[in-house]
Amino acid sequence: MDKRIINPWKWQDERSYAQAIEVKRAESTLYCSGQTAVNADGQSSTGDMRDQLTEAIQNLEQVIDEAGFECKNIVRLNVFTTSSDELFSCFDIFQDWVTKHDIKQASTLLEVKGLFETLKVELEATVVK
Known part of the structure; x- marks a missing residue:
C-alpha cells in the first residue's frame, strides 16, 4: 500500500491532521x-471529556487491532463531540495518540447536539493496509 499526504499549507500540522490522503494499491480497507x-x-x-476521549481512543485501538490493522494506517478520522470547547481543553490526549502512532489522517470535527446516552465524543475511522 502506498499513502501520499497532500498538505498545500502548514497550519494543519499543529492541529494533527492532513488536508487529504491518497491511497494506492491498498490490500484491504476497514x-x-x-x-x-x-x-x-x-x-x-x-x-468527563478527558476520560471519555481516552476510553474512545482505547476502544478504537481495540477494534483496529482485532481486525488485524494498525493505527498508523488510519487515513480518515471523523470526530463528533457535544462540546468543542471541552474537547479542545483535553486535545493533547488526541494529539499525543496521533503522534505516538504516526497517524496522518484526513479529519472532520463536528459539534453535535447530542450523542447516545451520556456520551460526549465519538471517533469514526477508516483504516487501510
Whole structure:
C-alpha cells in the first residue's frame, strides 16, 4: 500500500491532521463504526471529556487491532463531540495518540447536539493496509 499526504499549507500540522490522503494499491480497507466511551459490558461512560476521549481512543485501538490493522494506517478520522470547547481543553490526549502512532489522517470535527446516552465524543475511522 502506498499513502501520499497532500498538505498545500502548514497550519494543519499543529492541529494533527492532513488536508487529504491518497491511497494506492491498498490490500484491504476497514471502516470502523464510531467508537465511544462504552465499556465491555455496554455501559456508557458518565465521565468527563478527558476520560471519555481516552476510553474512545482505547476502544478504537481495540477494534483496529482485532481486525488485524494498525493505527498508523488510519487515513480518515471523523470526530463528533457535544462540546468543542471541552474537547479542545483535553486535545493533547488526541494529539499525543496521533503522534505516538504516526497517524496522518484526513479529519472532520463536528459539534453535535447530542450523542447516545451520556456520551460526549465519538471517533469514526477508516483504516487501510
